[in-house]
Amino acid sequence: MSKNSEAKKEAVNVSEMIAQNKKKKNISNLFEKLIPTILFLLASITILTTLGILYTLLSQAIEFFKRVPIWEFFTGTVLKPLSQNPEFGLLPLINGTIISTIIAMFVAGPIGLMSAIYLSEYASDRVRRILKPLLEILAGIPTIVYGFFAFTFVTPIIRAIWPEVEATNILSPGLVMGVMIIPMIASLSEDAMTSVPNAMREGSLAMGATKLETTLKVVIPAAFSGIIASFVLGISRAIGETMIVTIASGSSKNFTFDITQSMQTMTAYIVEVAGGEAPAGSTIYYSLYAVALTLFVFTLTMNLLARYISRKFREEY
Amino acid sequence: MIKQVDATQLKSKMNSRVRKNAIWKSIFLLSTLFGLLVLAVLIIRVVMQGASWIDIDFLTGRLSTNADRAGIMGALLGTVWVMLVVIPVTLIIGVATAIYLELYAKRGKIQSFIETNISNLAGVPSIVYGLLGLTIFVRLMDFGNVVLAGGLTLSLLVLPILIVSAQEALRAVPAQLSEASYGMGATKWQTIRRIILPAALPSILTGSILSLSRAIGETAPLTVLGIPALLIPFPGGLFDTFTALPMQIYYWTLDASLVAEYANLAAATIIVLLVLLFVLNSVAIFIRNKFQHRY
Amino acid sequence: MSTLANNKMKVQVKSKQDEETEAATVESGKIVYDTKDLNLWYSETHALKDINLEINEKEVTAIIGPSGCGKSTYIKTLNRMVELVPGVRTTGTIAYKGKNILDRSFKVEDLRTQVGMVFQKPNPFPKSIYENITYGPKIHGIRNKKILDEIVENSLRGAYIWDEVKDRLNENAYGLSGGQQQRLCIARALAVQPDVILMDEPTSALDPKSTLKIEELVQDLKKEYSLIIVTHNMQQAARISDKTAFFLNGEVVEYDKTNTIFTNPSDSRTEDYISGRFG
Incomplete structure (x- = not known):
């Protein structure tokens, strides 16, 4: 040895x-x-x-x-940056942003949530393994492609059905933006729902409840904060989205609630003014930053709110 | 004993409840398929509109106002040049930041401050990064609207994505491996460089490619930087002006109302962009599957 | 409480006597690790309490005790791996060849170069067998290919695994069986020629046959190295070690020649543990 x-x-x-x-x-x-x-x-x-x-x-x-006085900027309903006597009222842009976001959430909220329910509660492992990557592709499509799709495909279809809709309108980009946000809400809500412990489901199912009743009365209430957080993040995403609305909603600065018409969002305004090569030092050039600051505060608030909700109301299982 | 539940009533109720469950199940499934349906329609539509416009002249040709002669070589080269900036810049800063946060920073205020900051940055709209790039790189540093300015702006935009995925990759390396290395008398940096980084590399590369494909598809920041529409000369260096595939799509889409064929050119360019993204993502998935360690 | 203190005194007295008798009979018995009044806390948990142990060179010292008794913590303190856990505090001294390793000025990399470690679960690097062995020499600046080749062969021979792997040195170490991986890890530790090898339950993840092979190897290694082995397997401690320390609740209950511990323990708790009444 x-x-x-x-x-x-x-x-x-x-x-x-x-x-x-x-x-x-x-x-x-x-x-x-x-x-x-x-x-x-x-x-x-x-x-x-x-x-x-x-x-x-x-x-x-x-x-x-x-x-431009702050007060005038935030309460003004007239936005005429290029006119002889320019006026810088932000409300038309805020209005356009909110309306496009509402339309998007009308699509993304229910469909995203229902997709999440299907993936988390009903789908078999095999089906989920196929569907989830496909949904991720939807999230990976560049927004410019969605913009093209809204402008050249969705708008003509809407106009065929509803002739009053203008060639550039807020409805079509809002709907397409909603489709773009579906995967985000679906995957975040699904995460929240899958983290609900099985014991809670089994407790309900063992009493003879159907899957639907278990989902609605046990799983969703338990995952509620996560679901709400995913909605808030979806809203934040919609507020910050740029290319779809820039292409398909045009640049009308009207203060209107008519979704058949063209409206401008904050993001689209920034693209228009920056791309128009506004001379540095002009008021219209600086307005770019005032609008961007507002946009930044909007989205930051939403993101912080989402994090607050998911932390504060996190269920302790 | 008083019967609280009437058995027959329960049974008839049960049938309707089961039916309701089945109906809703199909509704949930249809919702899931709705997104995929739109995806399919979008792709079919774009391919039908643009595929016939793609040929070698389109891919290698210069830009032209004449739709039949227009090519996207300039935009392709611009996108490649931007990638050449984004890849090294994001990899170096992103991996260094992830290593610092995961392996060096003490759990505490600074570390959680940086991490909170990164997750906030991830939620800032891309157009705001455009204004940052415009103010800092194009104007303050006076680069102009060149490849370097575009590349750096897009790098900052996707950096949070890469950092978070690199952090996850580092965290996934089992502690036993670094313990073995420390046990041999290796220093911290030796352990990181020779053991932890090589083990985390496949996941880091996957994350890097995914963040790169996000950068390639971005349009909004470039519009703010003032990336030109019609650019005849090809970019040949970091300080050349350039245009990129998404910008090309943007301008052709906008001008489709003037020249109808431009919509087809935009569709053709979208196909090229999507194919590029598809290839990148396939490479990422390949790396992930091929080099995934079973510890 | 008084019996506890008594017991501890007895232990110390006994081990000292032992030392003297041993010094008389065997010429070795030089002390490699001298632990004095070692206390260790994980944040608020007092994991090691007043440990006093003298560990001899070129012997196999076994550390036994129920899980959570501090035996793994102790062995990880001997090469300061315990510092990887945040919030660890120590008091007391551990003299390694006369120098206090708990002193801040003691370079931990130097310590770990001289003190090799083998872990509970085989943990080869996801690299080739060859690269696993050369990892240590390389980080310490040895680059000469011929020397590295020689080190690889010697280390693998030393860990009884050369014949099994000599034809596939460039294959990934993950292709080896669990027992082979563990012997590879031992070979990896041998590659930098340490003086001490610490083994933290080295066979707990292995089958009986691989376990036996490693026990045989340990017997051979003690000719050149001082070995300290943590084990929850009392038969193993009895089979392979010269001296045994019994840990309980962060304290050393008894430390003596293995023979004495297993045939004639002086503390009733040791006896209880050994006869399987708890743990």
């Missing part, structure tokens, strides 16, 4: 070589000490991004509010 000790004797003296190498490892020691700092500096780029966004929006928006 002496092969082991022989092996060590014959062997090169590794431990000695290591000890010698240790002495000359000062450079790598220094490197080792610098690593955390280097990584921290790279990680702080994300913080710089936030600061950059805040600085950009705030500094330019303040310029705008020096020229």
